[in-house]
Amino acid sequence: MRSVSIIGAGMTKFGEHWDASFRDLIVEAGVKAVTDAGVAGKDLQAIYGGCMASGRFIGQEHIGALIADQLGLNPLPSTRLEAACASGSVALRAGYMAVASGMYDVVAVGGVEKMTEVSTEEAAIALGGAGDQEWELFNGATFPALYALMAQRHMLEYGTTEEQLASASVKNHANGVHNPYAQFQRAITIDDVMNSGYVATPLKLLDCSPITDGAAAVILCASERAKEFNDTPIEIAGSGQASDTLALANRSTLTAIPATTIAAKQALSQAKVDIKDIDLAEVHDCFSIAEIMAIEDLGFFKKGTGGKASADGETAIGSKIPINTSGGLKACGHPVGATGVKQVIELYWQLRGEATNRQVDGAEIGLAQNVGGSGATAVVHVLKRY
Amino acid sequence: MRNLLPLIWRKIPERYNLIGSRDEETGKEYFPQRKISPAVRRRGKLVDHPMPRDGTIYSYSLVHSAPTGFEVESPYFIAIIELSNGVRILSQLVDSPAERVKMGAKVKLVFRKIFEDEAEGAIAYGYKFKVVQ
Ligand SMILES: CC(C)(COP(=O)(O)OP(=O)(O)OC[C@H]1O[C@@H](n2cnc3c(N)ncnc32)[C@H](O)[C@@H]1OP(=O)(O)O)[C@@H](O)C(=O)NCCC(=O)NCCS
Numbered sequence: 363m364r365s366v367s368i369i370g371a372g373m374t375k376f377g378e379h380w381d382a383s384f385r386d387l388i389v390e391a392g393v394k395a396v397t398d399a400g401v402a403g404k405d406l407q408a409i410y411g412g413c414m415a416s417g418r419f420i421g422q423e424h425i426g427a428l429i430a431d432q433l434g435l436n437p438l439p440s441t442r443l444e445a446a447c448a449s450g451s452v453a454l455r456a457g458y459m460a461v462a463s464g465m466y467d468v469v470a471v472g473g474v475e476k477m478t479e480v481s482t483e484e485a486a487i488a489l490g491g492a493g494d495q496e497w498e499l500f501n502g503a504t505f506p507a508l509y510a511l512m513a514q515r516h517m518l519e520y521g522t523t524e525e526q527l528a529s530a531s532v533k534n535h536a537n538g539v540h541n542p543y544a545q546f547q548r549a550i551t552i553d554d555v556m557n558s559g560y561v562a563t564p565l566k567l568l569d570c571s572p573i574t575d576g577a578a579a580v581i582l583c584a585s586e587r588a589k590e591f592n593d594t595p596i597e598i599a600g601s602g603q604a605s606d607t608l609a610l611a612n613r614s615t616l617t618a619i620p621a622t623t624i625a626a627k628q629a630l631s632q633a634k635v636d637i638k639d640i641d642l643a644e645v646h647d648c649f650s651i652a653e654i655m656a657i658e659d660l661g662f663f664k665k666g667t668g669g670k671a672s673a674d675g676e677t678a679i680g681s682k683i684p685i686n687t688s689g690g691l692k693a694c695g696h697p698v699g700a701t702g703v704k705q706v707i708e709l710y711w712q713l714r715g716e717a718t719n720r721q722v723d724g725a726e727i728g729l730a731q732n733v734g735g736s737g738a739t740a741v742v743h744v745l746k747r748y
Numbered sequence: 749m750r751n752l753l754p755l756i757w758r759k760i761p762e763r764y765n766l767i768g769s770r771d772e773e774t775g776k777e778y779f780p781q782r783k784i785s786p787a788v789r790r791r792g793k794l795v796d797h798p799m800p801r802d803g804t805i806y807s808y809s810l811v812h813s814a815p816t817g818f819e820v821e822s823p824y825f826i827a828i829i830e831l832s833n834g835v836r837i838l839s840q841l842v843d844s845p846a847e848r849v850k851m852g853a854k855v856k857l858v859f860r861k862i863f864e865d866e867a868e869g870a871i872a873y874g875y876k877f878k879v880v881q
Binding site for chain 1: 759823872
């Protein structure tokens with residue numbers, strides 16, 4: 363396998379785009395990434411796009427072909443990949459493997475979702491497809507409720523409190539203030555979260571990521587050719603992925619996402635780095651409890667201590683391990699198919715020192731963890747400056 | 749909306765009578781039914797097997813933002829029940845006053861309407877659980 367690097371990145375602002383269509387979002391992110399990389403249409407050899415539920419959200423499938431068409435890149439082979447909220451990361455992995463294998467030198471990877479075209483109730487049903495329709499959603503579960511069941515158990519087993527959960531949202535909103543691409547660029551307090559009304563106990567509105575439109579794209583290139591296009595390419599040094607049961611009830615535990623730990627081991631060992639070497643991470647905080655579990659499952663903190671670590675400020679920029687400098691899914695927004703690609707874009711900017719007011723000083727190695735559903739898919743990438 | 753009728757009737761033994769699977773080789777029990785035994789990663793000796801109808805609350809949540817079809821019941825409790833054989837299933841809790849819904853509380857299966865699909869005129873029935881003294 364050869365080394366693969368990111369040589370360009372671009373994304374739309376995340377948020378409610380009343381004025382932009384699904385296609386507009388793809389074109390904006392795609393053109394920005396291609397321009398940033400300085401590649402021409404003739405350099406690109408294939409496209410991989412992540413998208414979760416366009417059929418439910420806008421009635422459109424066949425997104426691979428749509429992307430190539432809208433970007434004027436026919437007849438390039440173009441494929442859509444789906445793994446619920448981890449669709450963007452599995453697209454990245456597909457592009458990564460295509461270049462690593464030597465099949466292609468330069469490919470485009472994107473992620474997109476347009477979620478605000480339908481009501482919150484309809485969005486909830488579309489997102490419910492990430493869980494087990496027949497045995498969970500059928501019986502009245504919602505997506506927030508699945509994570510609520512994990513939170514409740516985490517609180518029982520480890521004494522995690524609602525305030526500790528809230529601290530993850532507060533920190534992510536604080537980071538979002540400095541990210542011009544974030545859906546919410548405003549700070550919130552623990553009290554704001556505590557008073558934001560229950561969606562599914564113990565989770566409140568401000569424990570939840572929002573409904574978002576957005577697209578994100580990166581250009582991947584064989585590292586041996588990367589400097590033809592870019593002075594500071596960022597290497598994808600490791601890539602891991604694991605699966606688990608679709609239904610939450612069938613898992614071995616509710617207080618962890620075991621697939622995260624497995625995917626992280628793969629990615630870290632491939633990158634030949636220890637979790638202690640990671641300078642910053644983007645993790646999948648679709649709900650506050652998901653961030654608490656992620657920082658434990660990845661090994662930044664011991665199981666059960668994530669809530670306290672978060673409340674003590676250990677995940678803020680400038681402290682032990684900066685988590686979700688982009689604002690995370692909570693504040694940056696969560697257009698499900700785009701999130702996995704957005705995470706690595708944030709790392710790309712951070713590792714190049716381009717993250718302006720939210721820059722982590724001297725960042726050289728970053729990690730991205732993206733989860734599909736309630737943990738049935740987990741994908742971890744390790745990125746390195748070289 | 750998908751046609752719910754086949755989804756409902758195909759699963760009647762499981763939804764109405766909580767029939768799961770037991771792998772005669774490993775002794776492991778599963779719900780819902782499985783065709784392949786995950787423990788041995790092959791068909792194994794899976795046979796239909798009724799699940800116990802009692803258990804305890806392993807985790808729960810009071811759902812305030814209800815999905816389509818469940819609005820009238822909102823807010824309602826859902827729970828992961830640990831059946832007395834150790835198998836866990838997700839279910840709604842009914843006829844259970846909030847002060848009795850606690851981690852570890854004893855529950856038993858009751859047969860109820862799950863939801864009504866007005867457009868299709870289909871009514872889905874199945875298991876729910878209620879807290880017992
Ligand atoms: C939490 C949730 C139910 C709220 O939806 P809602 O009740 O319909 O909220 P509304 O769209 O009516 O928004 C009401 C206000 O709250 C704000 N808001 C909504 N969700 C928010 C969130 N998660 N965080 C912060 N603010 C939020 C809106 O911007 C709006 O503000 P405004 O009145 O100033 O415009 C919805 O965001 C949701 O389902 N989130 C989870 C998404 C999900 O499951 N993703 C997949 C995870 S794997």
